[in-house]
Amino acid sequence: ILATTICLVLISCKQAGQKVDENEASAKVTAMEKTALDRWARGDPWGYLDIFADEVTYYNPFENKRIDGLDSMKKYYGDQAGQIFIDKYDMTNIKVQVHGNIAILSYNLFNYKKQADGSLKLSTKWNSTKVYCFLKDEWKIIHNHWSFLQPDVKQQTL
Numbered sequence: 001i002l003a004t005t006i007c008l009v010l011i012s013c014k015q016a017g018q019k020v021d022e023n024e025a026s027a028k029v030t031a032m033e034k035t036a037l038d039r040w041a042r043g044d045p046w047g048y049l050d051i052f053a054d055e056v057t058y059y060n061p062f063e064n065k066r067i068d069g070l071d072s073m074k075k076y077y078g079d080q081a082g083q084i085f086i087d088k089y090d091m092t093n094i095k096v097q098v099h100g101n102i103a104i105l106s107y108n109l110f111n112y113k114k115q116a117d118g119s120l121k122l123s124t125k126w127n128s129t130k131v132y133c134f135l136k137d138e139w140k141i142i143h144n145h146w147s148f149l150q151p152d153v154k155q156q157t158l
Contacts, residue, residue: 026096041086045077053140125149
């Protein structure tokens with residue numbers, strides 16, 4: 001049993017230390033994020049739940065503390081299923097930083113809602129940061145952080 005355990009640990013370490021191609025990693029995590037956002041826009045949070053790692057940590061401005069673990073995220077996002085719909089979104093200022101088996105994705109997200117006259121109106125503006133880790137031959141989100149994009153603040157003249 002000990003020999004089997006040692007072999008499994010060594011295999012895990014080798015997988016965790018795998019060299020990943022930076023361009024490939026950047027394209028992959030960006031595509032995964034867009035797929036998850038597409039599903040989210042249709043009221044389906046499982047796009048994210050499918051790519052969260054078991055040990056995911058999560059922050060957003062609506063919660064007073066960090067949410068820890070996939071089971072907690074399933075409860076939190078599961079309660080929102082079918083509740084949130086976005087008619088259009090734009091991901092801007094996308095940046096992926098790859099370091100070994102870690103890829104940090106950051107971007108700004110602009111969500112739009114369709115108005116009664118058919119036009120689209122900007123509804124929310126976000127900063128998003130995701131930390132992806134290459135685990136067992138696939139990318140998974142190990143940390144997710146959302147914050148509101150700061151509004152334009154005009155300086156007051158005295």
